[in-house]
Amino acid sequence: MSDLSSFFEPKTVAVAGSLGKLAFGGQVVRNNLLNFGYSGRVYLVNPSYDEVQGSKVYPTIKDIPETPDLAVVITPARTVPSIINDCVDKGVKSVIIGADGFAERGEEGAKLQREIVSIAKRGQIHLVGPNTIGTVNSMNGLVTATYPMDYTKIRRGNIALIAQTGLIGPQAFPYGEWGVGVSKICDLGNKCDVNESDLLEYLVEDPQTKVIAMHLEDIKEGQRFLEIAKMVTLRKPVLILKPGRTKESKKALISHTGSLLGNQKVCEAAFRQAGVISLSTFDEIFDVAKAFSCQPLPRGNRLGVITYTGGGGIMAIDAAAESGLTLAQFSSSTEEELSKIYPALKGNPSDVGPLFTQDIFPYKEITEIILNDRNVDCVLGVIYTGQLLSPEFYLPILNEVKKPEGKPVVFWIYGTNREMMDRACFKLEENGYPVYQHIGAAIRALGAMYQYKERILKEE
């Protein structure tokens, strides 16, 4: 597979699709490119129009005055083969087929899909899709999704999101409101050509991408994928959610073919061997990725817990044990220092609950002592916000705390006011502190980081 850069960094994009509708189609793709600030040239293609909103419309891709780096095709399925033919003639090398009505709709669609693959092969064209919302590049404003959106900026960051579903797309999540950012997004769709292995090869070299999170319903070239994954995971963490783990969902996935990793256990064993981190739920795609995105890998698995309640501490220990972490035994100097602040603080989990209503709440001192304990490899903190502690309480403290290198910190948030929690969450994440709504999710992220650290160590 040649380089996929045209799918993410095209200088020119041709958009072939309906121009009459405002909810779906070519006009929407064009508006998204404009709204998200795509800086390249965009050509509209549709035989029924001469001009739309002051822009010239070309009857076919062949009529465009230059060869576009990328074509996005969102036309009725039956018209796609001839458009791919035009791409061959024009010398276009990369095509996203947003149109649906292919292999996902039974044998007739599968036949049409084979037809476009064979045409594309003739022209050495690479296809993403069909049945995809395509790609996103937060750096250049490339957003090929065919749905109108109520925001216009995707936060730039280092998380690459690859999925076999449009659910990953910017029409489904408020990527503009997040404190952590994405580098690239790709919905693989039916994977008639470009697949997960190709993306891994591309993303491992992508300087904007630090962590790769994937949702894969099947794996197209099992052996190749595992070989590539094994190499990629030495350089970047790869997180994979593989749905279809039950008999019933496998039956529902029957239309997908070529899966070399049908058995879930075999699949998970193969992932483990390749150093891939297996995820259990869709939310973990974001939850685990964001810890990798902004925190260093831990040196070991000994967890320090700062809690506002004894009950939260116990739940943290359960989650830790279930995520491959163990509760750190604080060093005697830590116990001594914490005792000096308040006797009940000294154990791990350290319960700051009795202190936070006092006039001076030594949150910074406590965090600093625990973070710097040589027996602590990673820390779960709690962000409580409400009338007593404003969302603005934490960030200055966290920024001031003396932090040793190589100790990830994640936070669990709760409180009495959603708006305040959202504000705290955003501010902290924007500054590199991942925050979770659920204590288990926070600790699971640390567990995944430790799992990855072990994978790296094994190879060294």
Add this chain to the structure above:
Amino acid sequence: MSDLSSFFEPKTVAVAGSLGKLAFGGQVVRNNLLNFGYSGRVYLVNPSYDEVQGSKVYPTIKDIPETPDLAVVITPARTVPSIINDCVDKGVKSVIIGADGFAERGEEGAKLQREIVSIAKRGQIHLVGPNTIGTVNSMNGLVTATYPMDYTKIRRGNIALIAQTGLIGPQAFPYGEWGVGVSKICDLGNKCDVNESDLLEYLVEDPQTKVIAMHLEDIKEGQRFLEIAKMVTLRKPVLILKPGRTKESKKALISHTGSLLGNQKVCEAAFRQAGVISLSTFDEIFDVAKAFSCQPLPRGNRLGVITYTGGGGIMAIDAAAESGLTLAQFSSSTEEELSKIYPALKGNPSDVGPLFTQDIFPYKEITEIILNDRNVDCVLGVIYTGQLLSPEFYLPILNEVKKPEGKPVVFWIYGTNREMMDRACFKLEENGYPVYQHIGAAIRALGAMYQYKERILKEE
């Protein structure tokens, strides 16, 4: 154990505690009672004041001109025994000990705790706590929590929340912002007297309570608890999260005594026998409870899924299989009717994705057809909100849909704008449709309802 009604429905409350601080103590409890609209009489008790904010302060509980139904004590631990003595002399029968510094702080505190228990016994007083934020009754504005809060109204509803942690309290969650409501809350604290069995006995008779959700770190009177639970679950669902399920957290729970259900497996088996639904995470306390709160029990476990994406459908099937549900096989008339609307709709999960960008989106028709299929026992719907579908799109449709009896519906929400999602969520839940941020949580709730239905059927 006598009736616990004084802990939830007192006509008069004495508050003994610090009156100088605004962040914690007696003054805060008094303000909470005022702010949340508690309609009974409140007496302040503190020997250092004559008057606070225009209210008379009594030096001791004995000086109050009537016998209060409930006393709330938030004074330094060492002063508590003499206050309980005063309660004995005064004839007070119910005391919440908000103070900490008892059994949770080692042997000295445990001794103090034994002392107050023995004094209370002499006066036939029942104690909640110590080390508790006490009780909440949404009907009469009783809020004994010792923390200031930035809201003043708890939504009234039918969920009772019992926990062995203050994490359940109104200072930790925005119970005013929720679309579903609570009836009673009780933080059991150290459980020196009133325990989970007593609460079950009280709540099963409470007309405001429909579902009882509990967080229990240990179980005080194992045999009694199981006998009561077995009886209660015939009338109301009982959901229990039992943390301490790993070796490490058990060690941390070592200070708790009297647990007859130490082994997690034994505990889960006992729960199952008693018809209790075991929860896995703290979030499930709310997530599972809210489905019971507002939806009918399903007749069977056959799930119908309405999805906007194929990927979401597959994940729904995984979650269903893992929650004891099975994918419904639509009847032929359903398949026919759905096909008439759009051919790709006919299977289960039914994917409305290709339709929602069209001028007319037949959401109502599709939902109605699937809900009324005789092969479908329960339904997962998806709420997508963003520029294309406003938060206000769904409710009128759901209210208009012809709904058969005894088919619960839950929703998974996602979209591009948090504010819009919050709005949709609130509106729908206020109207009895439980909405979840995570697909797994939505389906887990349906699974729990089916589990409970089976328990009821077994006894009939």
